[in-house]
Amino acid sequence: MTKYLDVNVVISPGGDDVYNVRLQSDAGIGNGTLKLPFTLAELSEAVFGVAETARGIGKVTADGQAAPSRTAADYGADMYAALFQDQVGERLAAIMDRAENLPDTGVRIRLSMDLRQTGMAEVASLPWELMCKRGERALVVSNRSAVVRVFDSPKPLNPQPFTAPLRILVIMSNPNGTTGLGLDDELARIKASWAKLPSVSVDYAPPVRQQILDKLREADFHVLHYMGHGDYAGDTGGCLVLETAEAQPDFVSADDFAMMLADEPLRLVFLNACKTGTTATKSGAHPYAGVAAALVRERIPAVLAMQFPISDRAAIAFAETFYKCIAAASPVDYAVAEARKAIYSGAQPEWATPVLYMRSDSGDLFTPADAAPATTITTPAPAAAVRATEAASAWGAAGSDRLKLYLATPDQDWEKKHEALAAELGARDDCAVVAEVPLDDTNYSAGVDALLREADLCIHLLGANAGRRIDVDDGQPLRTYPLQQLEAGLKLAKSQIVLVTEADKANMGKAYADRIAEIEAMPRDKARFEFVVTDKNQMLAAIVAKLDEIKRARAAAAAPAASAGAAGHRAYIDAHEKDAERAIDLFDYLATNHVEANINTSSSETIDNLPALDEAVRSTGLYVIVAGEVDPAWVANRQVAIMRSAVKSRAKLVVAKYAAAANVTAPPISAARLAISTLRDGDRSWVDALFPADKPTE
Numbered sequence: 001m002t003k004y005l006d007v008n009v010v011i012s013p014g015g016d017d018v019y020n021v022r023l024q025s026d027a028g029i030g031n032g033t034l035k036l037p038f039t040l041a042e043l044s045e046a047v048f049g050v051a052e053t054a055r056g057i058g059k060v061t062a063d064g065q066a067a068p069s070r071t072a073a074d075y076g077a078d079m080y081a082a083l084f085q086d087q088v089g090e091r092l093a094a095i096m097d098r099a100e101n102l103p104d105t106g107v108r109i110r111l112s113m114d115l116r117q118t119g120m121a122e123v124a125s126l127p128w129e130l131m132c133k134r135g136e137r138a139l140v141v142s143n144r145s146a147v148v149r150v151f152d153s154p155k156p157l158n159p160q161p162f163t164a165p166l167r168i169l170v171i172m173s174n175p176n177g178t179t180g181l182g183l184d185d186e187l188a189r190i191k192a193s194w195a196k197l198p199s200v201s202v203d204y205a206p207p208v209r210q211q212i213l214d215k216l217r218e219a220d221f222h223v224l225h226y227m228g229h230g231d232y233a234g235d236t237g238g239c240l241v242l243e244t245a246e247a248q249p250d251f252v253s254a255d256d257f258a259m260m261l262a263d264e265p266l267r268l269v270f271l272n273a274c275k276t277g278t279t280a281t282k283s284g285a286h287p288y289a290g291v292a293a294a295l296v297r298e299r300i301p302a303v304l305a306m307q308f309p310i311s312d313r314a315a316i317a318f319a320e321t322f323y324k325c326i327a328a329a330s331p332v333d334y335a336v337a338e339a340r341k342a343i344y345s346g347a348q349p350e351w352a353t354p355v356l357y358m359r360s361d362s363g364d365l366f367t368p369a370d371a372a373p374a375t376t377i378t379t380p381a382p383a384a385a386v387r388a389t390e391a392a393s394a395w396g397a398a399g400s401d402r403l404k405l406y407l408a409t410p411d412q413d414w415e416k417k418h419e420a421l422a423a424e425l426g427a428r429d430d431c432a433v434v435a436e437v438p439l440d441d442t443n444y445s446a447g448v449d450a451l452l453r454e455a456d457l458c459i460h461l462l463g464a465n466a467g468r469r470i471d472v473d474d475g476q477p478l479r480t481y482p483l484q485q486l487e488a489g490l491k492l493a494k495s496q497i498v499l500v501t502e503a504d505k506a507n508m509g510k511a512y513a514d515r516i517a518e519i520e521a522m523p524r525d526k527a528r529f530e531f532v533v534t535d536k537n538q539m540l541a542a543i544v545a546k547l548d549e550i551k552r553a554r555a556a557a558a559a560p561a562a563s564a565g566a567a568g569h570r571a572y573i574d575a576h577e578k579d580a581e582r583a584i585d586l587f588d589y590l591a592t593n594h595v596e597a598n599i600n601t602s603s604s605e606t607i608d609n610l611p612a613l614d615e616a617v618r619s620t621g622l623y624v625i626v627a628g629e630v631d632p633a634w635v636a637n638r639q640v641a642i643m644r645s646a647v648k649s650r651a652k653l654v655v656a657k658y659a660a661a662a663n664v665t666a667p668p669i670s671a672a673r674l675a676i677s678t679l680r681d682g683d684r685s686w687v688d689a690l691f692p693a694d695k696p697t698e
Helices: 040-047 072-083 086-100 120-124 183-194 209-218 254-261 291-297 312-327 332-342 388-393 412-426 444-454 481-492 502-506 510-521 536-568 577-592 610-618 632-649 685-690
Strands: 003-015 018-025 028-034 105-113 145-151 166-172 200-205 223-227 230-233 237-243 249-253 268-272 302-306 354-358 403-407 431-434 457-461 496-500 529-533 570-576 596-602 622-626 653-658 674-679
Touching: 003 086, 003 120, 003 412, 018 086, 018 412, 028 086, 086 105, 105 120, 145 291, 145 332, 166 183, 166 209, 183 200, 183 223, 183 312, 200 209, 209 254, 223 312, 237 254, 237 291, 249 254, 254 291, 268 291, 268 312, 291 302, 291 354, 302 332, 312 332, 332 354, 403 412, 403 444, 403 536, 412 431, 412 457, 412 536, 444 481, 457 481, 457 536, 481 496, 481 510, 496 502, 496 510, 496 536, 570 577, 577 596, 577 622, 610 632, 622 632, 632 653
Parallel strands: 003 105, 105 145, 145 354, 166 200, 166 223, 223 268, 268 302, 403 431, 403 457, 457 496, 496 529, 570 596, 570 622, 622 653
Antiparallel strands: 003 018, 018 028, 230 237, 237 249, 302 354, 653 674
């Protein structure tokens, strides 16, 4: 097995104990609902009791327990039926049928959920690895149907390229006072597998906190293999049982262990210990309190852990087979499926205890940087990635004739389409594309603002969900990356296009839908903001049409300038009747410099015709308020009105207050008598050229 077709199943809160389910694959999108068929407490003790030595420190089921009334297969069938029903089930069946007809191809089901959302703890705590069609074996015991979990994390995944040798760090912990484990046996068996790898370096760290940190500083490790005891308690979360210098138990919390590994370039962490894959069972607990969940949050591409107690015998056999497959260059999810077979038993479902959390697009975690991975079927990678601190020059050496495009961060459901659009647009000769900015960069906000300002077109894909939250516990559910970038663009961007499907718009939550409706209803210049409801397959066409529109506008603006120098520039002169003569002097001066101007004179203290003002602001590069004999309050009122209009219409505008003296009757007009401010990055270079005497005062 070398290839997988990805099936993304996103589970999110609905209402009244019902969850929304969205399946996305090459076979199409399916929407449905999920009602949990049972709770973890109703199945865990009956199904996951372990009668042997276990790698945990909590309760272990004793021999002689009465046989449960329902089997693991019964629970698994209930879970499968609850999740894959109606349209969601139809889409899964279609993609599985397609895989059956392709050589060496299986299906990878990615169960995606955001642990920070209300109610998701109850979903994540269930052993979805049990899922099966009624009367059939579980999906996970076949390498043709991998099931991996994806937790939404506020920290993006940016792994370093893999370069040989494969460096493995082993930690073995069995402190005094804990149940003795066969760690030496496990090590001997997996070392035999490691020896078959073409280029591998294995090192060992004593299970003491400081000595582990010391060892991590010595080299960049790719794999950390922990064998020992672990646990999860509802009030304190998960922990590993390391050792003190005196070989006594040292209970290291999930957060503390994650901190130890936070800056390491690890690609896989294998936690061969009980309950290291366990998550909170009820909402309200810390979303990343489990050991594996805490590591996933710290950018580690794959974490393999145990969500229930596991016997020592099964843990050893599982690890041995897993590394045999890795040595054979198998994807990590394929290796997990094969390792489950090694411990499979219909009577005791320890094969469902291992859980694989995988944030990487591919299971090929150890493909060399200069070798092309051939073990997954994926869409093209984003055309460009950029650090926020380099955002202003993100488009590189793009020529002035190429349009700069920024594809804003999308909802998770649209990441594949986002990547496809980036690839398609990036292949065009008339575009330079930036499609990604690291969300955890310390200069994230400044970087995104620079991209939004610099881009000729900002493209926003909206989904049924508001997207990934920026903060975890700020009490603002709509503070998400897609929405934040959209709203920042309303203030900064030259031009925006927002794309959403009819189905997604109809399925938005109320607060999210209300906010989008407000944005859609804002009075906007179509050239600067366009909201398009379209089909997924027509999104590229909508963007191309927008690009053509921008290019036509560019050509129209360049044509007058080519024939008459600065004649393409326009100015608007706003004056009180008391300063009409000074306004005419200014008009004549601008005309001698090939600048077309309009004059408005009024005796009113307020602006009576706001639509006319809005049109003047939108169509003008330079707006001059004549401040001569008129009362300063009149000038101040004018400035406020212009600023409001510019914000509303997102105009690029240079505003100048012309302090015209009564005894001045002829140009040239000194720049020292102009107080110039710039809105929306208006081009003031040509304005400065009109007033050569001094530099304008900001």
